[in-house]
Amino acid sequence: MIWEKELEKIKEGGLYRQLQTVEAMSDQGYAMVNGHKMMMFASNNYLGLANDQRLIEASVQATQRFGTGSTGSRLTTGNTIVHEKLEKRLAEFKQTDSAIVLNTGYMANIAALTTLVGKDDLILSDEMNHASIIDGCRLSRAETIIYRHADLLDLEMKLQINTRYRKRIIVTDGVFSMDGDIAPLPGIVELAKRYDALVMVDDAHATGVLGKDGGGTSEHFGLKGKIDIEMGTLSKAVGAEGGYIAGSRSLVDYVLNRARPFVFSTALSAGVVASALTAVDIIQSEPERRVRLRAMGQRLYNELTSLGYTVSGGETPILAIICGEPEQAMFLSKELHKYGIYAPAIRPPTVPSGTSRIRLTLMATHQEEQMNHVIDVFRTIRTNRYK
Ligand SMILES: *Cc1c(COP(=O)(O)O)cnc(C)c1O
16 A cells, blocks of 8 residues: 555654553653653643643533533634633733634644635745644635745835735744744834735744733733734633634634634533633733743753753744754664653654754643753763763
């Protein structure tokens, strides 16, 4: 079979992937994976909210009231009062007129891009944008031009040259998932104004993490409520599941009417929506989680850099330890695993070839002793290599 040959190729290239089984997850930064107790340094649960008792209780209560399944799409029978509360709360949180909840962040990107732009339009997309943006661009039928990562000069040049479109939209991740760096949003907004383009920000890794109130990249830069289209996920720092799009009332209304991922998919269950609603309150009322996360990120960045590792990120809970070839990243990941640290290798096609890496993510609930252990282990691995 053709796919068997393809699988062989994947294996030869060192790019074969397999599932890891999580048997239990604690609220202390530990997890049981494949029968081993591991320190979890790979989760997107940045604030530790996915294991928070308050979210769990909210989810149980809503499940008891509404049942486990929502039973229909939002436009038929799946729209509960909890969904509506969450949308109102998200709009308030993001300081936009409106917000709409979709089943995943992936679907929110597909929904936004396929609905808001079409074949007469141009999308200018950062080269490191998330796969769901790339897929959204493809499905939208708009022309897509990729600009160099976070490069405002390149973006401006492309805005100057490509003018013959009905509408132009600049799309960027707020925090880039594989490097942990932050998009130059003030510059992007400035260019959009000057060249009459719209701005869309994917705040999947920034919501709850950046900004004093956890409002994300726009709040971080003092641009809250000033972005045309903000989307994000409820599955990372928010600790639940789902995605959202926030913007003007007409924009949200249009998505509700037209976006196929909204119209043709069963709504999220009330339980998961209720946990997201509780999480937004906690995100705003417990800024100490963000303060701690940031201090830990900076410490790890400084320590690993001084040990001689090539590290990117550090301003966010995402740190990438760049290894080069897939085998090198796999080796480092296996070494970490021996010392009880769960941090998988990230390889092409997820990242550009030659930049295979270990992606470490921090949680506000990581303990001091876990941080010390990670740093000690990286030191040991480094020392052994040069002995
Ligand atoms: C995770 C992620 C998404 C997708 O969100 P899900 O809720 O997991 O589908 C979209 N964009 C970015 C940048 C992400 O990191």
